Each structure stands twice: as C-alpha cells, then as structure tokens.
Amino acid sequence: MKVCVVGAGPCGLTTIKQLLDEGHEVVCYEKNDDIGGIWLRHDRDAGQTKAFDNLLLTISMKLMAYSDLPFDGGRVFASRGQYFGYLEEYADRFGLREHIRFGHVVTDVARGRDDWTVSASRNGVDTREVFDAVAICSGPFKTPNTAIAGLEDFTGEIVHSADYRNSDRFRGRRVLIVGLAESGADIVREIGDVAASCTLAIRSYTYLLPRIHGNRTTDQGTVRAHHHEMCRRATDQPFALDSFWGRSGIAKAVFLTAALVYGFAATMIGAIRDRVRPRPAARRQVDPMGQPADPPMLDVDTLDNEANWDLIRTWNRRSHPDGSWAQRGIFCKNVSFVPGIVAGRIILNDKGIQRSDGNRVFFGDSTVAEFDAIVLCTGYTTEKLAIGDLQVKDGNVRTLYKHFLHPEHQGSAAFIGFVRPFSGGIPICAEMQARYFAQLCSGKVQIPDNIDEVIGREKEWEEYWTELSPRHTEAIPSQILYLDALAREIGCLVPMRRLVLDPKLFVQIWFGSFNPSCYRIVGPHSRGRAALDDLYSEPVENRGELAFRTPLRQLLPSSVHPKHAM
Secondary structure (H helix, E strand, O other), X not given: OEEXXXXXXXXXXXXXXXXXXXXXXXXXXXXXXXXXXXXXXXXXXXOOOOOOOOOEOOOOHHHHOOOOOOOOOOOOOOEHHHHHHHHHHHHHHOOOHHHEEEXXXXXXXXXXXXXXXXXXXXXXXXXXXXXXXXXXOOOOOOEEOOOOOOOOOEXXXXXXXXXXXXXXXXXOOEEEEEOOOHHHHHHHHHHHHHOOEEEEEOOOOOEEOOOEEOOEEHHHHOEHHHHHHHHHHOOOOOOOOOOOOOOOHHHHHHHHHHHHHHHHHHHHXXXXXXXXXXXXXXXXXXXXXXXXXXXXXXXXXXXXXXXHHHHHHHHHHHHOOOOOOOOOOOEEOOOOOHHHHHHOOEEEEOOOEEEEEEOEEEEOOOOEEEXXXXXXXXXXXXXXOEEOOEEOHHHOHHHOEOOOEOOOOOOOEEXXXXXXXXXXXXXXXXXXXXXXXXXXXXXXXXXXXXXXXXHHHHHHHHHHHOOOOOOOOOEEOOHHHHHHHHHHHHXXXXXXXXXXXXXXXXXXXXXXXXXXXXXXXOOOOOOOHHHHHHHHOOOOOOOHXXXXXXXXXXXXXXXXXXXXXX
16 A cells, blocks of 8 residues: 655654555655654754753653664663664664655645545645555644643743753743643753742642662563553453453453462572572662662652652652552653752642732732743643544544544544553554554454444543543553553464463563563564563563462452552
8 A cells, every 4th residue: 555654753753664564655744854753853943842952761762662673772761862863773774764755744634535635845845645544643742732721911931841942041030830741840850950949830740650769760660460450450440451361251360370370480489599599689880860870869860768759659649639559640750850849949839820910920829929931841732633634533532443543534544653651652652553554554454343332442441540631632541451452453462372381471471571572572573582582681570579469469359459559
C-alpha cells in the first residue's frame, strides 16, 4: 500500500520504519527541516513547543528506546541532546530520511471512496497526493492550554511551558507557576533557584515517583507481576485487556500457578546462592543521572533524606484521598522540586486561584500575592486532534481502537502516539501501534468484528483507572498491560506455552524489569537471540515479595486483597 505519515518526530519515525518493514511505500510530511519533533531545536523555534535546554528524561533510555534499536548503555537518563542523537541514529540506521519530505505542512486530509487525498504546502506551493492509508503522528503537544480561570485580569507576563527554554528571563522576578506535570517539576526547580520569589499553585496532587532510588532507576521496578496485581486484584472492576492467557479462566489458573511455583523456586535459589556465594555490592561512581553516587540522590540535586521523603509521602497520600493503594492518576516521575519546597524557596498553594487584578493574584485560601510573571504548566488541549475528514469523536482518543485506529475507515486511518502511560514511554507505545497498523495494511491482522464493543469496554476500564486525571483522555494506567494486549494481536507476545515450559524466560518476563525487547523475541520482524540477550542483560533480582506473595494474591478474590499494600 501507499501510506502517508504526518510528522517525523519519535512517533512518525517508528511508523515509517514499521511500514517499510512490511514493504509498504511510505511518504512522510514533516513541517520542520529535520527529524525529531519537539526534540529538534533550531534558531527559529520561538513560539513552537520544544524540549527545554536542560531537560532530562523522566524514564531511562531503556524504556524510551524502540525495541528494534535497543539502548545498550544501561538504565540512564538522557539529556534532550542525547535523546535527539538517538533519534538521528535510528533514522540513519534504517534509511528513514529518504522517505520524508521536509518543510511540508499538511493542510488537509480528504476521504475518497477507497483512498485519501493529502494536501500539503511548502514555501507557498501547494501539492495534492493520493494514498491508500494515512497515519497522523504529529503528537498531542499542539495547542497549549492557556485558558486558566481567574487569570483573565492579570497584567504581567504569562508564559506557557511550551515556550519555556530556560530560567534566564525569570531571574530576580516574582514568579507564579500554575500546575505541575513532569516537565513542570523541572521548571519549578529551575525557576525556584533564580527567582526573587516562586509560588507553585496546584488544585490537586499528582502522585510523585523519584527518578532514582538506591542509585538505581525506579523504572527498574516496573514489573509485570506487580502491574497485574495492581490492575486486576485491587478492585472488582472487570479487566478489559487480553494477556498471555487470553480470556480463558483455565489458562489463567495454569499461568498463575506456574508463576507461584517458579517465583517461589527462583526466590529460594537466589537466597541459597547469595548465602553460599555472596555477590559483592556493585560500587558506582555516578548515579543514573550522572551525579556522584555518594551521597545518594532521588533526583536532580535531591538528597535521599528523611525531609524529602516526608514531603513525598505526604504529597502522595493527598494524591489519593480515598486511601487506595493502586494509583488512579498520572504520575509525576520527577521530584527535583521537592527540596525547594522543603527549604522554603518555593511556596506551595493548593487552594486554587480565585481571581487576578493587575499583578495581584487571589487564592482560594484568601491569601494575595504580587507577581511579575506567571508560567503555565497546564498541558495541552485536544481541539486540534483533527485534520480535514479525519475527526476524532469529542477529541478523545479513547474513542479509537487501542487509542489509535479509527473505527470508521476500515483500518486505513490511524492516530499514532496519542497515548500517555502513567509510567513508561510514548515511543514504544507508538512503535507497537505502528506495527499493528503496518500488519493491518498488509492484511495480516484483522479489525475485531465487535470493534465498537471493544472500544467501549476498554474506554470504561481506562476511565475507572484514570479517575483522578479525568482531563487526560490520552492516559493509560499500565503501559505493560496495554502493550501486551497489542502484542497478542500482532503476534509478538511470547506464547504462554513457551513461557510455562521455559522457567528462566518465565521468571525474566513476569518478575524481571520491563524491557521492550520482550516484543522482538517472536513474531513478525523479531530479533530472536539478540532480543533474548538484551532481556537477560538485566538479571532478575531476588524479589521475595514479588516472586511469592504477588502471584498468590492474584489467585485470591479481590475481597481479601489488602487495600494498603504500597
């Protein structure tokens, strides 16, 4: 098929690659002069949403890399420039640039009887071309959400985080920061270090997760067994996604019994091995963020000390006022702003903004403060989640199949990359969506006959688990569960029979740190032994809690599941 891809950022690049793997003809339109999307920085990027100067990833490169080009440098947090370099390597390794038309802005996508006509403009010259299918990969970071109630009468400077590059313009000024996302946490820290005064205004608390703990990345604790326990056994909410056992109760019982047996055996073997032949503790000179390993840190310039932990624990209790142990809102995998609050450099106000008058802002707790500038870390709207005849109902990607496939166009239209895991990376989600789409274009997978029913069931499940982040319709509670369901349809999920007959692989996949290479062991365009080697490069630690109690809990009814397990 001849397929149009719109956008050559991380999601567009992998879409091109997966389509080419299936032998399709691909034309990609990219408005910039190079690849990278928000990661591309240039002299003319003022007014565009871009990654800021000192940005560090909030998850390690192991989870931000694609499964067809794994990162072999361990679990480290890359800078903006380093991640852009990885994207360049990916594009060059697979010859993707020759399929991209740079400097082209797509102006319309029109549906024909059996095709799509894509209109684009470059330097005032308009072109039209016909395609069999189209994938929109331009990302959700388009329209900054700047309509914040109560700030209509503020006369100082208002800047959205999309325009933030560094803290220089805020040095010595009185700054109010509204909202807290992952990038917002870094912005709060940077501005708090240089401003005359800095206030952080929030209406609710986002669950905080340090980037580092014990000189290791916290995303090493992203484990299948735990995600299944959290999203299957913490509630009676019907589970919507297929896993290794599909929808067979018998297969599920066999799998979880194997998990209990293998987990217990692995725990005992590990304990005996460690007693007989203790392994010396690894001594690192630097932590995953490139900081000295001593003293231990939780994040950028964030000491692993009791004062910082006290604030994090208090914050997280407030993020889930019902006391539930399973998170039901988007994570903030960045606590670098915490020391600023502890030290009093950053004032926290959680009562909301009532109104403004000139340079004064009135808060819900009756306090008033004067500010020179306001920085909005308030995310983006979905009003531009449409182009021409490609419209997403209510601007809500949950009305699409698996967040990406349009149900009304016979599998010929996709919105790839409009998904945000609570904890995990968008690129691997986009890659798996693109693999499904490429297989669909090849006729190797089929759209479910009951697609509307499936969409409705999964939408209801996601809305339950994202109840505390209702505005973020792109959010998914578990990257692992979502990707496994996609992988099962693609044919790249390791078969249950193979896992049950291979205890080493079972333990690695079920109890080991999540690694996208698990989706390249079998199935289309697999990497076979190379994928296994990458998977085994991070041996499973002796996790007594996860290797025994977790599968046991999953065999019990949710009524006896502990509510406060975390």
